[in-house]
Amino acid sequence: RNWTRTYSDLVAACVEATDNAEHLSLLKPHLECFYSKDCEKMPSAISQMVSAMKNIYRKSRSYSTAERMTQLFVLLSDGILDTFRDMILECAPNTEGSGSIWKKNVDDITALLF
Numbered sequence: 001r002n003w004t005r006t007y008s009d010l011v012a013a014c015v016e017a018t019d020n021a022e023h024l025s026l027l028k029p030h031l032e033c034f035y036s037k038d039c040e041k042m043p044s045a046i047s048q049m050v051s052a053m054k055n056i057y058r059k060s061r062s063y064s065t066a067e068r069m070t071q072l073f074v075l076l077s078d079g080i081l082d083t084f085r086d087m088i089l090e091c092a093p094n095t096e097g098s099g100s101i102w103k104k105n106v107d108d109i110t111a112l113l114f
Contacts, residue, residue, distance in 0.1 A: 016061065016062050019060060019061065019062070020060065020062055020063070023055075023056045023059065023060045023063065024056070026052045026055065026056065027049060027052055027053070027056075027076070030045045030046075030048045030049040030052060031045070031049070031076075031079070032045075033045045034079065034080060034083045035083075037083060037086075037087050039087070039112075039113065046080070049076065053069070053072065053073070053076075056069075056072075057069050084113070085101065087112065087113075088101055088104060088109055088112065088113075089101065091108075091112050
């Protein structure tokens with residue numbers, strides 16, 4: 001009996017992992033512009049990513065809870081913010097010679113993001 005229950009649990013975990021990989025792979029095309037730092041594609045990618053996450057919430061058994069979706073939103077938001085921070089630090093010149101975002105010229109940052 002224990003083996004049957006263990007086998008059943010193992011199969012259920014494998015099916016869940018396969019489903020998760022399939023659902024999360026839907027996000028990959030929308031994340032490409034963040035890896036390549038393509039500012040022009042980012043606004044549409046964010047809206048498409050939110051739509052994909054809505055579909056994941058509806059279809060996935062493991063991501064159908066508010067707690068897991070919140071974790072996924074936090075993970076993606078942190079990645080997006082890291083990309084923007086890196087873009088600002090790499091592209092906008094420093095006004096006082098430091099690597100701090102707060103010492104960057106506001107007009108340069110605005111031009112970079114818009």
